[in-house]
Amino acid sequence: MLNRPTTDLLSRSEPRGSRWDRQPGVRLTLLGLAMVLPLIPIGWRTASIMNQDGDKWAPRSSPVTVTTQPIPTHGGRILTDDGTVLAHDQQRFSVLVHYRWIETPPDPSWLRGQVLSRLKPRERRDATRVASARQSVLLRRKNLLQALATLCRVDKIQLEEAAGTVQHRVERIVKTVEQNRNTAAPGSRSTSGSPTSLVQTIKRALTSPPRREEREPVVVTEELEYHRLLQDVSLEAAGTIQEHPERFPGVVVRVSTRRVYTHGSLAAHVVGNRRQQPRDRGIVPEREWVGASGVEKSYDPVLRGQPGLRRIVTNRHGEVVSTRILRPPRRGRDIQLTLSLPLQRRAETLLDQATSTGSSGGAIVVIDLHTGAIRAAASAPRFDPNLILAPDADTWKSIVDNPSRPLFCRVTGMALPPGSVFKSVSATALLQSGILPPGHSISCRGFLDTPSHHRCYVFSRFGIGHGRTDMGDALCRSCNVYFFDAARRLARSGSTGHNSLHRWAANFGFGVPTGIDLPGESAGRLPSPPTKPLVSETMQLAIGQGPITATPLQVVRMMAAIANGGSLVTPHVVSDLGPDPEALATRAEPRTTPIPGLSKRVLDTVRTGLQRVVEDPRG
Incomplete structure (x- = not known):
């Protein structure tokens, strides 16, 4: 290979490559121009947009928050049978002002944002215009409260x-948040170099939010919210604020409703009351009211209607940019009750007179014996629903601590031994069993065997008896001895005798709810019959004493069954819900249930005795 031929022809030839390869500077210049030239029109267009259309596009580029808030609706009215209004919604208007507009001194960041929002981009470089805009914002802040005071006629x-x-409340919140932020959590950092500590450090770094710098101010939600300064302003004032937002910057009107019970405590336990649910944060119409007792609770979906829905767009300062109604509110429907206003007033007057002598409470119920419609339902003591819509601490404490329990509906919830009214059931059971021959009578001495036990009231009070007494007399004069004697005969006939009393008590609706369309009804108590009943138990049950309990509503239902020919009715307080078929399905449909096995002859005998209670001078 060392002896191969060589030549210097290549070394003496021209350099290889094009002319551009020998001029790298020119190439770089052309490449730079190719990259820069397309950017020139883009930059020109950007500057044009900022100078000419900046005000148009700036709001769209600012961060906004979109929320949905409910729109309050009017609840349905509650009416008596003649159309008298017992409860209705009253519209109310409240004035809310954004926190930054009432904060003293004004927040520098907010003030700067307000100033810049009033200037075009080219004007923001003019110190004179900026100072003028700043003074304008401060002047509007200063005059805002005076304008509201003049419009709403307040001081x-x-x-x-x-x-x-x-402001004091919000500053307390901010102070608490700052203290919590500045308080270092013990053990939050680890100096160990172990692998476990390293894993924890990496996990904490990936999952924990970045810590604020000490110089970064704390901004809490309350600083970006609207706060109520006035309540129950006039419709005229509310309309002026809504029509002229430029005169009242940072001000919104909240529309809400307030439940009003026109007649106060009249039929309060039937009508019921409402309570407020917790509300979400932000600009909301009002905390939603829901039924808490009475018809207000039973028919709450019908009365309350459906709130609407509003879409609210707010900027980063919490100020409303735009609103749009997504769903209009649907008004609640009216409900007509079966109550008769004059009869209800009379029942409450009589009850108040009866309880004024020291009694802890009572109830009066008037029912349509054929349909079950409640014509009057008085319970004492009562309460005024207007006072417990938003009670202060003292008012609520006085109601709750009252030993008479005014919030307790005694018509549907007071389960007590029925007493002598149960003798109607006992008479039916005795006559149906055949244990007593027709026309059976006894001689009432005022006591059964001994003067100290099983006595009549007249013997305890006056030391006398009723004399010769049959079934009609026993019902008319409420003779305990007659029913003691008959119940002992019934008990000695075997367990079927005691069971007969229980069976007929169940047939007349004792031990189960009546089905009235009011919440919180008690079923009372009807114990199952014992396997080997004692004679004394049967005797006590015969006069409505012992473990049996019943509500006034159950008793009046039993009496209605005797009066109407032997059918149990379903008590109800609502007669009309309007044309909505879905709402009608929620209503307790009036129905009657014939009592099985009830003899007309027995029923006539019991009815005759009860009729004598009110007609006979000795009744």
Whole structure:
């Protein structure tokens, strides 16, 4: 290979490559121009947009928050049978002001944002215009409360005090948040170099939010919210604020409703009351009201209607940019009750007179014996629903601590031994069993065997008896001895005799709810018959004593069955819900259930005795 031929022809030839290869500077210049030239029109267009259309596009580029909030609706009215309004919704207007507009001194960041929002981009470089805009914002802040005070006819001092209260509360929240932020959590950092510590450090770094710098201010939600300064302003004032937002910057009107019970405590336990549900944060119409008792609770979906839905767009300062109604509210429907207003008033007057002598409470129920419609339902003591819509601490404590329990509906919830009214059931059971011959009578001395036990009331009070007494007399004059004697005969006939009383008590609706369309009804108590009943147990049950309990509503239902020919009715307090078929399906349909096996002859005998209770001078 060392002897191969060589030549210097290549070394003496021209350099290889094009002319551009020998001029790298030119190439770089052309490449730079190719990259820069397309950017020139883009930059020109950007500058044009900023100078000419900046005000148009700036709001769209600012960060906004979109939320949905409910729109309050009007609840349905509750009416008596003649159309008298017992409960209705009253519209109310509240004035809310954004926190930054009442904060003193104004927040620098917010103030700067307000100033810049009033200037075009080219004007923001003019110090004179910026200073003028700043003074304009400060002047509007200063005059805002005075404008509201003049419009709403209130003292400006009242608004200043309300604003000061809001600011004091918000500042306390901010202070608490800052203290929590500055308090270092013990053990939050580990100095160990072990693999486990390293894994924890990496996990903490990936999952924990970045810590704020000490110089970065804390901004809490309350600083970006609207706060109520005035409540129950006039419709005229609310309309002016909504029609002229430029005169009242940072101000919104909240429309809500308040339940009003026109006649106060009249039929309070039937009508019921409402309570407020917790609300979401932000600009909401009002915390939603829901039924808590009575018809307000039973028919809450019908009365309450359906709230609407509003879409709200707010900027980073929490100010409303735009709103749009997504769903209009649907008004609740009216409900007509079966109550007769004059009869209800009369029942409550009689009950108040009866309980004024020291009784802890009572109830009066008037029912349509053929349909089950409740014509009057009085319970004492009562309460005024208007006072417990939003009670103060003292008012609520006085109601809750009252030993008479005014919130308790005694018509449907007071289960007590029925007493002598149960003798109607006992008479039916005795006559149906055939244990007593027709026209059976006894001589009542006022006691059964000994003067100290199983006595009549007249013997305990006056030391006398009822004399010769048959079934009609026993019902008319409420003779305990007659039923003691008959119950002893029934018990000695075997366990079927005691079971007969239980069976007929169940047939007349004892031990089960009546099905009334009111919440919280008690079923009372009807114990199962014992296998080997004692004679004394049967005797006590015959006069409505012992472990049996019943509500006034169960008793009046039993009496209605005797009066109407032997059918149990379903008590109800609502007569009309309107044309909505879905709502009608929620209503307790009036129905009657014939009592099986009840003899007309027995029923006539019991009805005759009960009729004598109110017609016979000795009844």
